[in-house]
Amino acid sequence: MRASDLLHPRPEGLYCPPGDFFIDPVRPVNRALITHGHSDHARSGHRSVLATRQTLDIMGLRYGEDFAGATQPARLGETIVINGVSVSFHPAGHVLGSAQISVEHQGMRIVASGDYKRRKDATCAPFEPIQCDVFITEATFGLPVFRHPPDTDEIARLLKSAAQFPERSHLVGAYALGKAQRVMRLLRDAGYDRPLYIHGALARLSEYYQSQGVDLGMLEPATVEGGKQDFAGAIVVGPPSAFADRWARRFPDPISCFASGWMRIRQRAKQGGVELPLIISDHADWDELTATIKETGAEEIWVTHGREEALVRWCELEGIAARPLHLVGYEDEGD
Numbered sequence: 537m538r539a540s541d542l543l544h545p546r547p548e549g550l551y552c553p554p555g556d557f558f559i560d561p562v563r564p565v566n567r568a569l570i571t572h573g574h575s576d577h578a579r580s581g582h583r584s585v586l587a588t589r590q591t592l593d594i595m596g597l598r599y600g601e602d603f604a605g606a607t608q609p610a611r612l613g614e615t616i617v618i619n620g621v622s623v624s625f626h627p628a629g630h631v632l633g634s635a636q637i638s639v640e641h642q643g644m645r646i647v648a649s650g651d652y653k654r655r656k657d658a659t660c661a662p663f664e665p666i667q668c669d670v671f672i673t674e675a676t677f678g679l680p681v682f683r684h685p686p687d688t689d690e691i692a693r694l695l696k697s698a699a700q701f702p703e704r705s706h707l708v709g710a711y712a713l714g715k716a717q718r719v720m721r722l723l724r725d726a727g728y729d730r731p732l733y734i735h736g737a738l739a740r741l742s743e744y745y746q747s748q749g750v751d752l753g754m755l756e757p758a759t760v761e762g763g764k765q766d767f768a769g770a771i772v773v774g775p776p777s778a779f780a781d782r783w784a785r786r787f788p789d790p791i792s793c794f795a796s797g798w799m800r801i802r803q804r805a806k807q808g809g810v811e812l813p814l815i816i817s818d819h820a821d822w823d824e825l826t827a828t829i830k831e832t833g834a835e836e837i838w839v840t841h842g843r844e845e846a847l848v849r850w851c852e853l854e855g856i857a858a859r860p861l862h863l864v865g866y867e868d869e870g871d
């Protein structure tokens with residue numbers, strides 16, 4: 537069987553004809569297999585959803601308990617047969633619950649990795665390379681210019697700034713699922729033991745992380761009751777969208793920080809009015825992408841959502857067949 541007979545793009549998403557299911561569909565479908573809870577991959581309204589227990593829980597928190605007609609939890613490493621096609625979920629190291637999905641039929645194995653990273657992250661299970669015939673890789677940071685620095689260095693810069701300006705508050709923009717909890721966990725690992733103040737949009741997901749054994753320490757709501765001086769010297773974490781609205785104006789002389797892989801691009805930080813850019817990404821950088829491609833042993837690479845061309849070219853130079861997979865509707869909620 538040809539790989540494209542086992543999985544190929546459709547307007548709804550990546551489709552498996554023999555199994556009659558979609559992976560991370562962007563429109564409601566009968567049967568969806570979902571890699572992780574970011575909103576561009578996990579949508580509500582499918583008739584049935586197969587995903588890890590944590591991804592199902594996260595979807596329930598974000599969309600309400602009735603986000604799908606039926607749900608089935610996939611245990612990591614367990615094989616589930618759907619219409620004769622064997623599927624299994626394996627950790628992707630991206631956010632809590634994130635998984636790569638292996639699809640196997642008649643001797644052909646394709647691994648759809650969703651979003652992934654290779655850096656150590658205390659808030660989720662580490663990526664496991666899976667041997668396969670075709671590896672589908674993301675390419676969010678698929679250019680050689682993207683090499684993420686150690687996250688501990690970035691957190692050290694934040695703590696240094698907080699120590700330098702004890703009368704000011706530090707507002708850290710971080711995506712509500714994954715990045716925010718990772719930043720908080722990194723602060724704890726760096727020895728920061730004061731309360732962290734969080735925007736309401738982070739409360740339930742952060743609580744869920746804590747319930748899953750990810751210790752984030754003392755979290756307090758970033759509410760205004762006591763007046764501005766309450767937040768002098770505080771580190772406040774909120775979703776990036778909150779920084780443009782009135783919410784951000786309640787803090788004393790705030791220093792605007794943003795935790796994202798895009799902060800590598802100085803221009804982007806400047807345009808966003810970010811004073812302290814923190815280069816912390818939940819996606820693989822160039823070196824991680826290329827190392828992972830080699831580790832999977834795949835003879836063919838399909839590249840999706842991001843900078844497909846450079847990674848396709850790199851594969852060709854390495855003698856690995858590669859092509860861009862034109863999927864639409866993915867716009868990195870958690871970069």
Ligand SMILES: [Zn+2]
Pocket residue numbers: 572574630651868869870
């Ligand atoms: Zn993601």
